Amino acid sequence: MLGSLWLASASNYALWEEIHQLPEVNGLRGLAFTVGFGIIITAALTTLLSFLNWGKLLKPVLTVFFFSAASGAYFMMSYGIVIDSTMITNVIQTDTKEALDLLNWRMLISFGILGVLPSWVLWKTPVKSLRWGQQVIGNIIMAVVSMAVLVGALLAVFQDFSSIMRNHTQLRYLINPLNSYYAIGMVAAKPFQRDNKTLLPLGQDAKLAAAKPNDKPPMLLLVLGETARMGNFGVNGYDRNTTPELAKENIVSLRGVMSCGTSTATSVPCMFSHLGKEAFESRKNNYESLIDVFSHAGLAVLWIDNQSGCKGVCERVPQVLTKELKHPTLCRGGECFDEIMLDQLDERIQALPAERRAKGVVIVMHQMGSHGPAYYKRVPDKFKQFQPECKSNALQECTREQVVNSFDNTILYTDHFLGQAIQWLKKSDNTHATAMLYVSDHGESLGENNIYLHGLPYRVAPDVQKRVPWISWWSANFEKQTGIQSACLKKKVNTPLTHDNYFHSALGLMGISTEVYQAQLDVHADCRNKS
Ligand SMILES: [Zn+2]
Numbered sequence: 445m446l447g448s449l450w451l452a453s454a455s456n457y458a459l460w461e462e463i464h465q466l467p468e469v470n471g472l473r474g475l476a477f478t479v480g481f482g483i484i485i486t487a488a489l490t491t492l493l494s495f496l497n498w499g500k501l502l503k504p505v506l507t508v509f510f511f512s513a514a515s516g517a518y519f520m521m522s523y524g525i526v527i528d529s530t531m532i533t534n535v536i537q538t539d540t541k542e543a544l545d546l547l548n549w550r551m552l553i554s555f556g557i558l559g560v561l562p563s564w565v566l567w568k569t570p571v572k573s574l575r576w577g578q579q580v581i582g583n584i585i586m587a588v589v590s591m592a593v594l595v596g597a598l599l600a601v602f603q604d605f606s607s608i609m610r611n612h613t614q615l616r617y618l619i620n621p622l623n624s625y626y627a628i629g630m631v632a633a634k635p636f637q638r639d640n641k642t643l644l645p646l647g648q649d650a651k652l653a654a655a656k657p658n659d660k661p662p663m664l665l666l667v668l669g670e671t672a673r674m675g676n677f678g679v680n681g682y683d684r685n686t687t688p689e690l691a692k693e694n695i696v697s698l699r700g701v702m703s704c705g706t707s708t709a710t711s712v713p714c715m716f717s718h719l720g721k722e723a724f725e726s727r728k729n730n731y732e733s734l735i736d737v738f739s740h741a742g743l744a745v746l747w748i749d750n751q752s753g754c755k756g757v758c759e760r761v762p763q764v765l766t767k768e769l770k771h772p773t774l775c776r777g778g779e780c781f782d783e784i785m786l787d788q789l790d791e792r793i794q795a796l797p798a799e800r801r802a803k804g805v806v807i808v809m810h811q812m813g814s815h816g817p818a819y820y821k822r823v824p825d826k827f828k829q830f831q832p833e834c835k836s837n838a839l840q841e842c843t844r845e846q847v848v849n850s851f852d853n854t855i856l857y858t859d860h861f862l863g864q865a866i867q868w869l870k871k872s873d874n875t876h877a878t879a880m881l882y883v884s885d886h887g888e889s890l891g892e893n894n895i896y897l898h899g900l901p902y903r904v905a906p907d908v909q910k911r912v913p914w915i916s917w918w919s920a921n922f923e924k925q926t927g928i929q930s931a932c933l934k935k936k937v938n939t940p941l942t943h944d945n946y947f948h949s950a951l952g953l954m955g956i957s958t959e960v961y962q963a964q965l966d967v968h969a970d971c972r973n974k975s
Contacts, residue, residue, distance in 0.1 A: 447506045448489035450562050451621065452482055455513035458520035459618040466612060473604070480601030485619060487594035494586035499573045507563045513621035514558035518551050522840055523817070524895035526617035529630040531899055533709045536631070539752045541767075541779060545818045548838045614904045637728075644729050646718060647737035650958040652803060659925050662804040663876035664954055665865060668715075669858065669884030670708065670751060670813030671898060674699060674911040676855050684830070686855040689863030690915065696933045698914040698967070703886040704943035706909045707899040709755060711885040711943065716757040718960045720944035733757040734947050735808070741956045744800035746792060748785045749810045758808065764792060781824055782861045785809045786868055804954065805876065811861070814854035814888060816897050827857040844891045851890055866917050877925045879918035879953055883946060887911050914941070926955060932971035941967060
């Protein structure tokens, strides 16, 4: 019971702080609600623990509770995140590099106070072992009493409880450590709701439009951005010039695009799926991706990854993982700047099958982009134009100005990277008809309302986590061959679009016909000159 009380109080600091800030929680009635809610959580934890109270098992179980609550508490307090099944999926898919980025002194202190301290007290406390029969009876009594307390407290504050929980859905994701356990349960149950063993084929009928006699094979560069926030791009009207190189090119930048998810693990598979957000989230089966459809159409496809991998969308095409590369200036400590993806690019394309290359080439570059919280690590010194920057991964140790500066530097570097990519495409334009499409996976919070990073449940996430840049560029040659008018696309700058448009728009750029292509979702479809 003392363990439950500790978990419900100290380890739930983030929840209590959030509740304290709610306008409807004030005065005596607010205090009564808060105390009632505290009793509900304590009783719920005691009920759960009474099922796990078997002699020598209790201490390790409680220790796990303390430490899982300590880690949940640290991340919720530091970054304003909440814990749901998406966040657990992100944790599972995080590589050690990303995890090491998060380590800092504050985290160790949190673990010390919320994890080590109660565990130390716990292991010092002698526990009398009971006979099985006594233990069973004791546990049953404990469970029944704590459930009765839970129900009693719930009834006492029910009116406030039900309205507050309904109006502030984020609260339920803050109840620590039950939020983590519930989310882990949801993730573990997923495979039973979906058949993950079979992969259904997609777009096997895909065909390229017949080439005219003097046409060059098309070459499409898809840049998959990371954590880039639409509003922080100079070309999107940001008051800082974060995109000097893009501004010089004949690009089209669409400002009305919403992401599919608020994290890489949810957005990336959804972007490359034909299903669209809603159908993707409730899918019963897994399908091949946009990448496979390009491949079925006979194109040469290459995925270059400067991040934590392609989340299952590129398994069946050649991949280059930059973390295996050594480069004197672009890589250090097993991590590379995004420009590494342009290094030796011609050679890498030459290595793809010749008969496919003759039909056309699709290259995907998965950026490290603006991956936080260590923004300063993503940018070579030359591009750290906005100063002072935040040199810590504990963003709350920096001022907001420093956090925004270091984030803007990552956009400045992405601008340079995209500028370099366009120069490379221009060079390749004598052999191919070249185009680039840059779209980010999700946005980022930079301390607005004390929220940092991304990954909040979609319904409660602020817009800055959901609005993504969508920037395209193509050569005059490409425009002539495909008939897609950039002047027409420019009229759609503020048209509301989503990641649902990505799959079909990318197929549209390559002129691929297949039964899974939907013209009404292709942003280029009505910009194509029919002649
Ligand atoms: Zn991401």
